[in-house]
Amino acid sequence: MKALKLMTAALALVIGGQASAASNQEIITHVSYNVITATYVELAQATVSLKQAVDIFVQNPNEATLAQAQNAWRGARMPWEASEAFLFGPVDSLGIDPMLDTWPLNRLDLDAVLASGRTITPEMIRSLGTNLQGFHTIEYLLFGDGVHSNTKPISAFTAKQFEYLSSTAQVEMEHAAALAYAWTNRWNPEDASSPGYSAILAQPGWNNQFYTSEAAVLEELVKGMMAIADEVANGKIADPLGGDINSANMALVESPFSWNSLNDFTFNIRSIYSVYTGTYRTSQGPGVKALVERHDPQLAQQIEQHILGCMQLIQAIRPAGGGDFGQAIFTPDGRQRAQQAIQALNQLHAVLEQQVLPLVDK
Numbered sequence: 001m002k003a004l005k006l007m008t009a010a011l012a013l014v015i016g017g018q019a020s021a022a023s024n025q026e027i028i029t030h031v032s033y034n035v036i037t038a039t040y041v042e043l044a045q046a047t048v049s050l051k052q053a054v055d056i057f058v059q060n061p062n063e064a065t066l067a068q069a070q071n072a073w074r075g076a077r078m079p080w081e082a083s084e085a086f087l088f089g090p091v092d093s094l095g096i097d098p099m100l101d102t103w104p105l106n107r108l109d110l111d112a113v114l115a116s117g118r119t120i121t122p123e124m125i126r127s128l129g130t131n132l133q134g135f136h137t138i139e140y141l142l143f144g145d146g147v148h149s150n151t152k153p154i155s156a157f158t159a160k161q162f163e164y165l166s167s168t169a170q171v172e173m174e175h176a177a178a179l180a181y182a183w184t185n186r187w188n189p190e191d192a193s194s195p196g197y198s199a200i201l202a203q204p205g206w207n208n209q210f211y212t213s214e215a216a217v218l219e220e221l222v223k224g225m226m227a228i229a230d231e232v233a234n235g236k237i238a239d240p241l242g243g244d245i246n247s248a249n250m251a252l253v254e255s256p257f258s259w260n261s262l263n264d265f266t267f268n269i270r271s272i273y274s275v276y277t278g279t280y281r282t283s284q285g286p287g288v289k290a291l292v293e294r295h296d297p298q299l300a301q302q303i304e305q306h307i308l309g310c311m312q313l314i315q316a317i318r319p320a321g322g323g324d325f326g327q328a329i330f331t332p333d334g335r336q337r338a339q340q341a342i343q344a345l346n347q348l349h350a351v352l353e354q355q356v357l358p359l360v361d362k
Contacts, residue, residue, distance in 0.1 A: 022286035032202035034283040044180035046076035047173040081267035090182035102130040120163035146257035218360035233345035248329040259324035313341040
């Protein structure tokens with residue numbers, strides 16, 4: 001929580017000096033290259049680090065190398081979750097999203113594969129369903145079942161699990177590399193003349209097959225922010241929460257094994273912040289906020305604070321006695337805090353839909 005407060009304070013300082021006179025084209029260019037493409041390049045780099053850490057663990061399994069592999073998984077998770085306000089373009093058209101991040105994991109079939117005696121290779125992993133590969137397969141193998149703890153003893157790992165870990169990390173790295181390449185070099189792998197999708201998004205016009213106007217790009221960006229606000233509120237949080245404490249369902253929790261759910265959700269909303277403000281790592285705006293500022297500076301600031309408030313409310317769901325979202329949904333106070341986050345996220349969605357989206361055509 002302390003780390004989040006420092007992060008949000010730093011972000012607010014960075015944004016404080018944003019120019020308000022940026023044009024729509026300046027917003028689009030900056031977000032295309034310095035937010036979206038930069039996020040996917042970081043994701044590709046992080047999955048390389050994950051693959052390296054997994055292989056070091058597999059070759060020399062001990063507590064230290066396991067912790068390094070687990071930290072590398074968390075490190076790769078950040079840019080992926082921080083990309084979910086812009087799940088359009090190649091991540092959708094190339095079908096990469098489900099290959100990277102399908103959940104819930106099919107544990108029954110995974111255990112069957114591990115018990116089958118088959119040699120597990122990257123080629124075999126590529127032939128499996130998306131719910132048997134990707135982030136959450138690696139998570140389950142590295143962290144255990146997540147019920148009472150978010151780690152598992154070295155003695156619990158088997159030779160087949162090591163094979164599965166290394167092969168799945170390899171495939172995950174390949175998918176992330178393909179996604180980054182599609183944004184930086186060629187969005188359509190079957191068309192040698194196609195540019196990177198960053199150029200498609202950044203250069204709207206009548207000769208652009210996807211975006212014939214600046215308004216079309218801005219609409220894509222705003223609807224992307226709306227979509228992830230809705231998904232976190234009414235999918236990722238509300239579905240596992242259920243209607244009452246007796247219907248809470250940990251099997252529906254994203255990232256339950258590592259107890260990383262609340263960080264996932266926070267970085268989902270961080271992706272809204274990045275598109276809205278144009279801030280990513282050391283890169284600064286303009287983002288969609290500059291569009292809102294031209295019409296209503298006070299509203300522009302209120303939305304930024306609302307986004308930061310949502311991130312804080314999500315982190316506040318974490319149980320004081322330890323655990324994460326998967327444990328909080330089974331406690332009355334944790335459920336109450338989750339409902340507060342849902343309400344704030346739905347309010348954010350409404351503001352984006354009713355007060356920001358209409359501005360893209362003005």
